[in-house]
Amino acid sequence: MEIRGAGKIARSAARGLKLVAGDDEIKSVEELIEKLKKASKILIDTRPTAVSLANSVRFVTGDLEELSENADLGEVREKIISRAEEFIEKSEKATEKIGQIGARRISDGDTIMTHCHSTNALSVIKTAHDQGKDIRVIATEARPRQQGLITIGELAKNDIPVTLIVDSAARFFMKEVDKVVVGADSIAANGAVVNKIGTSQIALIAHEARVLTFIAAESYKFHPSTLVGELVEIEERDAGEVVDPDRFPGVEVRNPAFDVTPAEYIDLIITERGIIPPEAAYELLQEHFELSSEGEIF
Structure with missing residues (x-):
């Protein structure tokens, strides 16, 4: 939790693998491959829901055995470092592009509700503001870790009018909202979106109020395993994030970090490749990931 936000997590994973590849104490290809495999598992296990992390690792390492075949240590190092740098660059450019594409859907005078902290959602909002559109933002605090405070800090720093509300006040304020813009940690093949806990309630409330809900996410947030029916x-997370369990002995405290928003509550998904309806998630996933006859995704 030192690094928060799916895109930042993915880029940090790429930087971590780059550090492993550049370790001068590694003296053979076999040792490097083993270290990369170990680092990849450690990284992926830290945040299982954020598929951007796994996709980042997949992009950087690829097929390690094939990569090392007939290659010397220097060549393998260079390939891993090059891939890591390529992923980071593509990820940062994707966020910028999402802001440009998404801002077209923001109108002058809009009030936007956002939830938690999403670099991509903020890119859409900041770009619209930079274009001279008169907008204001209603941001939730995102209990229990209060990532919403990061969001309001960035908005205030950019002189964008923002109001902070508690998560449970979303329905109360929805009557003032024109559009909901949030990020995503994973997007399934059926268009369902996994994001910070509370997102599904906001999307349901917006759907009920006929307020458009936009998801801002890079294409590497789409989850390849859902093509073959796997669930995200x-x-x-630890119950201590919610309350000190010792205060209430015998009480079970649950702390899911994410929830699933059904595709029918989502109007558009904004990616660096353009805007798609949630129903088109399957096609986008097929374009990005090859599906073998054994159901293994590369």
Whole structure:
């Protein structure tokens, strides 16, 4: 939790693998491959829901055995470092592009509700503001870790009018909202979106109020395993983030970090490749990931 935000997590994973590849104490290709495999597992296990992390590792390492075949240590190092730098650059450019594409859907005078902290959602909002559009933002605090405070800090720093509300006040304020813009940690093949806990309630409230809900996410947030029917693992964090369990002995405290928003509550998904309806998630996933006859995704 030192690094928060799916895109930042993915880029940090790429930087971590780059550090492993550049370790001068590694003296053979075999040792490097083993170290990369170990680092990849450690990284992926830290945040199981954020598929951007796994996709980042997949992009950087690829097929390690094939990569090392007939190659010397220097060549393998260079390839891993090059891939890591390529991923980081593509990720940063994707966020910028999402802001440009998404801002077209923001109108002058809009009030936007956002939840938690999303670099991509903020890119859309900041770009619209930079274009001279008169907008204001209603941001939730995102209990229990209060990532919403990061969001309001960035908005205030950019002189964008913002109001902070508690998560449970979303329905009360929805009557003032023109559009909901949030990020995503994972997007399934059926268009369902996994994001910070509370997102599904906001999307449902917006749907009920006929307020458009936009998801801002890079294409590497789409989850390849859902092509073959696997479910996205929902990370459940320590109960101590919610309350000190010792204060209430015998009481079970649950702390899921994410929830799933059904595709029918989402109007558009904004990616660096353009805007798609949630129903088009399957096609986008097929374009990005090859599916073998054994159901293994590369």
